Amino acid sequence: MTNLDHINWLEEVEKRQEGLLADLFRLLKIRSVREDDKASEEAPVGPGPLKALEEFLAMAREDGFETKQFGPLVGRLEAGQGEEVLGILGHMDVVPEGTGWDTDPYEPVIKDGRIYARGSSDDKGPTVAAYFALKLLRELGAEFKQSIHLIVGTDEESGWQCMDHYAKVEKMPDYGFSPDAQFPIINGEKGNVSALISLAKGESKEGQAHLIKLEAGIRANMVPQDASAVVDFSNNDQAKTAFEAYLKDLPVSGKAQVEADGLHIELVGKAGHGSTPEVGENAGTYLANFLKNYAFDNQAAQDFLQLVGEILHIDFEGRRLGVAITDETMGALSMNVGIIRYDEEEGGFVDCNFRYPKGTDSDKINGHIEKSLANMNLEITMSHAKEPHYVPADDHLVKTLLDVYHHQTGLEAHEKCIGGGTYGRLMKRGVAYGALFPDSIDTMHQANEFLALEDLLRATAIYAEAIYRLAC
Numbered sequence: 035m036t037n038l039d040h041i042n043w044l045e046e047v048e049k050r051q052e053g054l055l056a057d058l059f060r061l062l063k064i065r066s067v068r069e070d071d072k073a074s075e076e077a078p079v080g081p082g083p084l085k086a087l088e089e090f091l092a093m094a095r096e097d098g099f100e101t102k103q104f105g106p107l108v109g110r111l112e113a114g115q116g117e118e119v120l121g122i123l124g125h126m127d128v129v130p131e132g133t134g135w136d137t138d139p140y141e142p143v144i145k146d147g148r149i150y151a152r153g154s155s156d157d158k159g160p161t162v163a164a165y166f167a168l169k170l171l172r173e174l175g176a177e178f179k180q181s182i183h184l185i186v187g188t189d190e191e192s193g194w195q196c197m198d199h200y201a202k203v204e205k206m207p208d209y210g211f212s213p214d215a216q217f218p219i220i221n222g223e224k225g226n227v228s229a230l231i232s233l234a235k236g237e238s239k240e241g242q243a244h245l246i247k248l249e250a251g252i253r254a255n256m257v258p259q260d261a262s263a264v265v266d267f268s269n270n271d272q273a274k275t276a277f278e279a280y281l282k283d284l285p286v287s288g289k290a291q292v293e294a295d296g297l298h299i300e301l302v303g304k305a306g307h308g309s310t311p312e313v314g315e316n317a318g319t320y321l322a323n324f325l326k327n328y329a330f331d332n333q334a335a336q337d338f339l340q341l342v343g344e345i346l347h348i349d350f351e352g353r354r355l356g357v358a359i360t361d362e363t364m365g366a367l368s369m370n371v372g373i374i375r376y377d378e379e380e381g382g383f384v385d386c387n388f389r390y391p392k393g394t395d396s397d398k399i400n401g402h403i404e405k406s407l408a409n410m411n412l413e414i415t416m417s418h419a420k421e422p423h424y425v426p427a428d429d430h431l432v433k434t435l436l437d438v439y440h441h442q443t444g445l446e447a448h449e450k451c452i453g454g455g456t457y458g459r460l461m462k463r464g465v466a467y468g469a470l471f472p473d474s475i476d477t478m479h480q481a482n483e484f485l486a487l488e489d490l491l492r493a494t495a496i497y498a499e500a501i502y503r504l505a506c
Contacts, residue, residue, distance in 0.1 A: 036174060036175030036176060036177070038171075038174055038175075038176060038502055038506075041174070043442065043495035043496070043498050043499045044442065044491065044492060044495040046170060046174065046495070046498070047166075047170065047491050047494045047495045047498070048491055050166075050170065051491065053166075054162070054163075054166045054490070054491075054494060055144075055149075057093060057162050057165070057166060058142070058149070058154075058158065058159060058162040058490070059142050060089065060093060061086055061089060061090060061093075061126065061153070061158045061162065062140065062142040062149075062151040062152075062153055062154060062158055062159075063140055063141065063142065064082060064085050064086040064089060064126075064140070065082045065128075065131075065140050065152075066082040066083045066085065066086035066126050066127050066128050066153070066188070067080070067082050067083075067127070067128055067129070067130050067131070068080055068082075068083060068127055068189060068191065068192050069081070069082065076106055077106055078106060078107060078195060079107070079127070079188055079189050079192070079195065079196075082127075083126060083127040083188035083189065084106045084107075084188060086126035086127070086158075086188070087103070087106075087107075087108070087109055087126050087186060087188050088103070088109075090109070090126055090161075090165075090186055091103055091109045091111070091186075094111045094165070094184075097169055098172075099111045099112065099113060099168075100112040100113075104199065104200060104203050104204065105199060106188075107187070107188050107189065107195055107196040107199050107200075108185065108186065108187050108188065108196040108197065108199060108200045109185075109186055110183045110184060110185040110186065111165070111168070111183070111184040111186075112181070112182070112183060113168055113172070113178050113181075113182040113184075114178025114179065114180055114181050114182045114505060115178070115179075115180075115181055116178075116179055116180040116181050117181075118180045118181070118208050118209075119180065119181045119182070119183055119205075119207040119208050119210075120180050120181070120182045120183070120207060120208070120209065120210050120501070120504055120505045121182075121183050121185060121206065121207025121208075121209070121210030121211075121461055121464070122164050122182070122183070122184045122185070122210055122211060122212070122213065122501075123185045123186075123187070123197075123207075123210065123211075123212045123214075123456075123457035123458065123460065123461075123464075124157050124160065124161030124164060124184070124185075124186055124187075124212065124213055124214060124457070125157045125161065125186065125187040125188065125189075125190035125191070125196070125214070125457065126153075126157075126158060126161070126186055126187070126188055127187070127188045127189055127190055127191050127192070128152045128153040128156065128157075128158070128191065129152075129156075129191050129252075129253055129255070129256055129479050130252050130253070131152050131481075132252065132256075132259055132260070132305055132481055133259065133260055133481065134259065134302075134305075134481030134482070135481050135482055136150075136482055137150050137482070139151060139152040139483070140152060142154065144487060147486060147487050147488060148484040148485070148486050148487065149484055149485045149486075149487055149490065150482060150483070150484045151483065151484075152483055153483070154483055154484055154485040155469070155470065155476070155477060155478055155483055155484065155485040156214065156478040156479065156483070157190065157213070157214045159469060159485040159490055160213035160214055160468060160469035160485075160493060161186065161213060161214075163213060163468075163469055163490055163493045163494040163497055164184060164213045164494075164497045164501075165184060166494050167494050167495075167497035167498035167500075167501055168182065168184065168501065170494070170498050171498055171501060171502060171506070176502055176506045177506060178505050178506055179505060179506060180504075180505040182501065182505055183207055185200065185207075185457075187200070187457065190214075190457065191253065191255065192253070197457060197460055201460070206460055206461055207461055207464075208461070208463065209431050209461055209462075209463035209464065210431075210458075210461055210463075210464055211431075211435065211458055211464065211465050211466060211467040211500075212456040212457040212458035212464065212465075212466045212467070213466075213467060213468050213469050213493070213497065214456045214457065214458075214466055214469075215452060215454060215456055215458075215466035215467070215468070215470070216450070216452075216466075216468065216470040216471070216472070216474070216476075217439050217443075217467065217468045217469070217470065217471050217472070217493075217496070218435075218436055218439045218440075218445070218446075218447040218448060218450070218472075219432060219435050219436055219439070219447070219449060219450060219465055219466070219467055220450055220451070220452050220454075220456065220458065220465060220466035220467070221424065221425045221426075221427065221429075221432050221449045221450070221451070221465045222363065222364050222422070222423065222424040222425070222449070222450070222451030222452070223422065223423045223424075223451065223452060223453075223454065223455055223456065223458065223459050223466070224309075224364055224365070224367070224368075224389040224390055224391050224422055224451065224452070224453045224455075225388075225389070225390045225391070225394075225395070225396075225419060225420055225421050225422045226387070226388070226389055226390075226419065226420040226455045227387075227388055227390070227396045227399065227416055227417055227418075227419035227420070228254050228372075228385050228386060228387045228388070228416070228417040229385075229386045229388070229399065229400065229403055229414055229415075229416060229417075230383070230384075230385055230414070230415040230416070230417060231341070231382075231383070231384040231385075231386065231403075231407075231412055231413070231414050232381065232382070232383050232412060232413045232414075232415070233334045233337055233338050233341075233381045233382035233383070233410070233411065233412045234334060234381045234411070234413075235332070235334055235378070235379065235380065235381040236332050236333035236334030236335065236336075236337070236381070236411065237332070237333050238331055238332055239331055239332065239333060240329070240331065241328075241329045241330045241331030241332070241336075242267065242268045242328055242329045242330075242331075243265055243266065243267045243268065243273070243325075243328040243329065243330050243331065244265065244266040244296070244330065244331050244332070244335075244378070245263070245265055245325070245330055245332065245335040245338075245339070245376060245378065246263075246264040246265065246266060246295065246296060246378050247263065247264050247376060247377050247378065248261070248262070248263040248318075248321065248322070248325075248338075248374065248375070248376040249261065249262055249263070249374070249375055249376075250262075250316075250317050250318025250321065250373075250374040250375075251318055251371075251372050251373040251374050251385070252373070253308075253372060253373070253479075254308060254370070254372035254373055254385045254387040255307065255308035255309070255370070255372060255387060255479070256305060256306070256307070256308055256370075256372060256479045257303070257304070257305050257306035257307070257308065257311050257313075257314030257315070257316050257370060257372070257479075258303065258305070258316055258317050258318045258371075258372065258373075258374065259302065259303050259304060259305035259314070259317055259481070260300070260301070260302055260303075260317050261300070261301045261302075261303070261317035261318040261320070261321040261374070262298070262299065262300050262301070262321075263298075263299045263321055263325065263376075264293075264295060264296050264297070264298055264299075265296050265297050265299065265325065266295065266296030266297070267296065267297055267328070270292045270296060270297045271292060273290075273297050273328075274290045274291075274292060274297055276324075277290045277297075277299060277324060278290065280324045281301075284320065285303075285304070285315050286301055286302060286303045286304075286315050286317060286320050287301070287302050288300055288301035288302060288321075299321065301317045301320055301321045302317060303315035303316055303317035303320060304480075305479055305480045305481060306479060306480060307454065307476070307478050307479045307480075308370035308372055308387050308389075308479070309368065309370070309389050309452060309453035309454035309455075310368070310453065310454075310476075311350050311368060311369065311370040311371075312350045312368075313476075316347075316348075316371055318342065318371065318374035319342055319343060319346055319347040319348070319371055319374070320347070321343075322338075322339045322342035322343030322347065322374070323342075323343035323344065323347045324343070325339050325343060326339040326340055326342075326343035326344055332378070333411070334381050334382060334411070335376065335378075335382070337382075337410045337411065337412065338376050338381075338382035338384075340410075341382075341384065341407070341410065341412075342371065342374055342384060345406075345407075346369075346371045346384070346386065349369065350368055350369055350370075351366055351367055351368060351369065352367060352368075352369040352386075352388065354406065355369070355386075355402060355403050355406045355407075356402035356403070356405060356406045357369070357388065357390075357394070357398075357399050357402045357403065359390070359391065359393050359394050360391065361391035361392045361393050363391075363392070363424070363451060364391030364392055364422060364424070364451040365391055365451055365453075366391070367388060367389065367390045367391060367394065368388070368389045368453045369386055369387070369388050370386070370387045370389075371384060371385075371386055371387075372385050372386075372387050373385035386403075389453030389454070389455075390422070391422060391451070392422050392424075395419070395421070396416050396419040397416075399416070400414060400416050420455055420459065423458075423459035423464075424451070425463055425464065425465050427449040429463060431463055431465065431504070432449065432465060434500070434503050434504055435465065435467050435500055436448070436449075437503075438496055438499045438500045438503060439496060441499070442492070442495060442496050442499065443471075443492070443496075445472065452466075454466075467497075467500070468493045468496060468497070469485070469489060469490070469493035470489065471489055471492065471493075474486060474489055
């Protein structure tokens with residue numbers, strides 16, 4: 035067996051930078067967004083994610099790895115032998131690109147030391163870093179004393195169908211990590227559940243405005259960057275002037291145009307990850323916040339705008355809904371208003387996504403919301419909940435990964451809990467590990483998503499040593 039205890043891991047990765055980027059760019063060029071309108075039995079979440087999965091597995095086979103594919107949703111690379119299985123879980127699907135890009139999101143480019151492309155940081159870049167670490171270890175002569183399964187899914191950004199299927203047909207690894215978050219480690223993840231709030235078309239009443247439609251958001255786990263509405267006011271020109279005045283001194287922008295059917299309004303905020311809604315600017319709640327000041331001719335529209343524009347607006351801990359809670363270890367509950375819809379014929383719909391710590395659950399959250407919104411005519415349905423997940427700081431896996439991080443960076447290594455959900459929670463002793471660093475700029479789910487080239491190289495080196503320490 036080759037002894038790699040004193041190797042300079044980063045130096046070895048830097049020697050192979052060209053090959054690492056070639057592997058990554060090969061996958062970044064694929065638009066692997068879930069598309070339900072194109073779903074089929076052969077591609078349950080659409081053709082893009084399946085294409086990316088098959089391309090990854092083909093790349094692994096070309097490099098001499100054994101691979102297995104479990105239907106159109108998930109596959110894995112295999113290395114080593116042994117009864118205990120170290121799992122590395124990543125994903126090839128990406129969130130929709132949205133608007134506001136300065137470059138083609140599926141033609142990766144390197145500018146100022148940054149790799150710009152959708153999926154560069156979430157999660158193709160980190161997954162390829164872990165893959166390349168395995169390739170590097172094999173090239174350096176490392177002997178794997180455990181089985182290693184690098185499992186790649188295609189529906190992480192939506193319903194996790196891929197891993198649900200994998201768990202039905204295969205045993206989950208004994209322990210491991212998901213390269214889909216931040217260093218030094220994420221050994222605790224909050225629970226995840228959405229409150230789906232529906233308001234049926236209401237009764238007509240006297241009013242100065244008629245809401246025809248309002249739309250914002252494309253995914254529950256993204257802060258809506260764009261919002262639009264069509265509203266017929268008693269005086270559309272006057273409302274246009276009021277909207278332009280409303281935008282002054284706010285961190286959002288927009289425009290309004292009087293058309294034959296009313297005032298067409300567009301508002302642009304800032305996208306962000308749904309687990310950290312405070313870093314974005316929710317275009318939908320800002321637009322509703324403006325509109326709620328008018329008297330509308332339909333009670334459902336009035337309730338909808340009060341809910342979105344007042345109760346939910348800039349309340350990232352859900353205090354007005356009565357769901358706010360903080361746990362000493364896992365931190366505070368967070369709320370993202372991810373999808374906002376109103377149609378004059380169908381009524382309103384809001385998806386409020388909660389990342390919650392120990393101390394509460396889906397039923398409690400539902401009860402608090404029902405109590406807080408008791409005066410509104412609406413229905414609340416809770417989505418399937420993912421419960422909080424925590425691996426103790428004294429676990430061998432956690433201690434080893436933190437030690438590797440400190441060894442390579444010289445930085446403080448400590449445990450951390452987040453609101454984001456990763457595949458790490460699927461293993462009883464599973465954590466998230468990188469690939470962003472404490473000083474990295476997090477652009478996940480945003481326009482102009484990027485991963486710093488330096489971070490990609492550093493993460494690959496850390497993954498290589500971590501796998502070596504754990505499995506070799």
